[in-house]
Amino acid sequence: MEWFQWSVTEWILAGAMGLFLLVQLYIYFVFFYGVPRFAKRINSGKISLAQQQPPVTVIITTRDQETILAKQLPLILEQEYPEFQVVVVNDASSDDTDELLKQLALQYPHLYHTFIPEGVQSISSKKMALTVGIKAAKYDFLLFTEANCLPSGTHWIASMMQQFTPGISIVLSYSRYETIKGVFKKLIAYDNLFQGMRYLGLAAVKRPYMGIGRNLAYRKELFFNQKGFASHLNLFSGEDDLFISDVAKGSNTRVEVSPAAVMNIVTEDVKSHWKETRINQIYTSSYYKPMAKFRTGMEIFSRYAFYALFITILVFSLVNWNLSLLIMDGVFFLFRFIVQMVVINRTAKTLNDKRFYISILFFDLLLPFYVLLLRFDKMFHRRKSYTRQILH
Numbered sequence: 001m002e003w004f005q006w007s008v009t010e011w012i013l014a015g016a017m018g019l020f021l022l023v024q025l026y027i028y029f030v031f032f033y034g035v036p037r038f039a040k041r042i043n044s045g046k047i048s049l050a051q052q053q054p055p056v057t058v059i060i061t062t063r064d065q066e067t068i069l070a071k072q073l074p075l076i077l078e079q080e081y082p083e084f085q086v087v088v089v090n091d092a093s094s095d096d097t098d099e100l101l102k103q104l105a106l107q108y109p110h111l112y113h114t115f116i117p118e119g120v121q122s123i124s125s126k127k128m129a130l131t132v133g134i135k136a137a138k139y140d141f142l143l144f145t146e147a148n149c150l151p152s153g154t155h156w157i158a159s160m161m162q163q164f165t166p167g168i169s170i171v172l173s174y175s176r177y178e179t180i181k182g183v184f185k186k187l188i189a190y191d192n193l194f195q196g197m198r199y200l201g202l203a204a205v206k207r208p209y210m211g212i213g214r215n216l217a218y219r220k221e222l223f224f225n226q227k228g229f230a231s232h233l234n235l236f237s238g239e240d241d242l243f244i245s246d247v248a249k250g251s252n253t254r255v256e257v258s259p260a261a262v263m264n265i266v267t268e269d270v271k272s273h274w275k276e277t278r279i280n281q282i283y284t285s286s287y288y289k290p291m292a293k294f295r296t297g298m299e300i301f302s303r304y305a306f307y308a309l310f311i312t313i314l315v316f317s318l319v320n321w322n323l324s325l326l327i328m329d330g331v332f333f334l335f336r337f338i339v340q341m342v343v344i345n346r347t348a349k350t351l352n353d354k355r356f357y358i359s360i361l362f363f364d365l366l367l368p369f370y371v372l373l374l375r376f377d378k379m380f381h382r383r384k385s386y387t388r389q390i391l392h
Helices: 010-031 032-042 067-077 097-107 127-137 156-160 183-204 220-225 243-247 270-284 290-319 322-351 359-381
Strands: 056-062 084-091 111-116 141-144 150-151 170-173 175-177 216-219 253-256 263-265
Touching: 010 032, 010 183, 010 290, 032 183, 032 322, 056 067, 056 127, 067 084, 067 097, 067 150, 067 243, 084 097, 084 127, 097 111, 111 127, 141 156, 141 220, 141 243, 141 322, 170 183, 170 243, 170 322, 175 183, 175 290, 183 253, 183 290, 183 322, 183 359, 216 220, 216 243, 243 270, 290 322, 322 359
Parallel strands: 056 084, 056 141, 084 111, 170 253, 175 263
Antiparallel strands: 141 216, 150 263, 170 216
């Protein structure tokens, strides 16, 4: 057929684009679609849930967050769950956090609070505070969140705990930014959703590689068997993602993706919060297991290879006026975009997060470049914040 009488160069370009399209489709359908698929299996009864509600300790660390704590803690303390304890570790706050905790403890007997004294030297005060909180926990199940996170309702604890069936030691869930206005903040929301789609999706198909401390749970024995954070105690961060990377397996990890389990991140400075979180993740990601790094790297590489081939074929077919090659180029691009939009938005619907449509094309290209800038920022300006220093 004359329609497909292409040159060797044209066949190579078309074949390469088709190959990277297949890689992208595999990643989206097999891994990234894990959240909606898991939710569907839960709703259809194909995945069993725990019938018992064992007692649990919620652990929160805080520093100078009195205002948000006053709003958050009652929502945590008034959860509809038979038996639970809330442990708050005051990490050397200079505001009136201690007074607030004392007042709340009079009203809520299941609130326990302790503190890290000012001036205590540690590479990571967060890891120290979490260790203190875990040792203070009186129950074997531990549920973690942060002071600037508000539960979506009164069934957060119950939703997380229903995934602790026999053999499960870790439950991962999602957190989203509560208020997002403006283009850059929408970019942040997209990145947060994409990250959730990736690590929750992989965990849903029994390939867990990280978790986020704003919303995760695990058994206390797991912490002590791993000797706490000993394997990465020399790092500033990693108390959530690296710890989960060390202990998570396909057989002992589940996700909880119901809207009731979602945490809402409340912060006045979304950009700074996201940037700090992202830089921490960038640094610790170099310590992930090889397969986790391979999957992440392959997604980004195949994505940009696909875009590069799309542009190359577009120019080549226009210069040589090859209509069939031009049509193939457009069909491949449109097909990937439709798949991407469907997977991302079904994940967003499952997690009760914001939807994205045409903006996906812009964010999909822009985000890796911005993350690359953060890598340079980390490399040249912030390295001392992440590695062990001599303490005086």
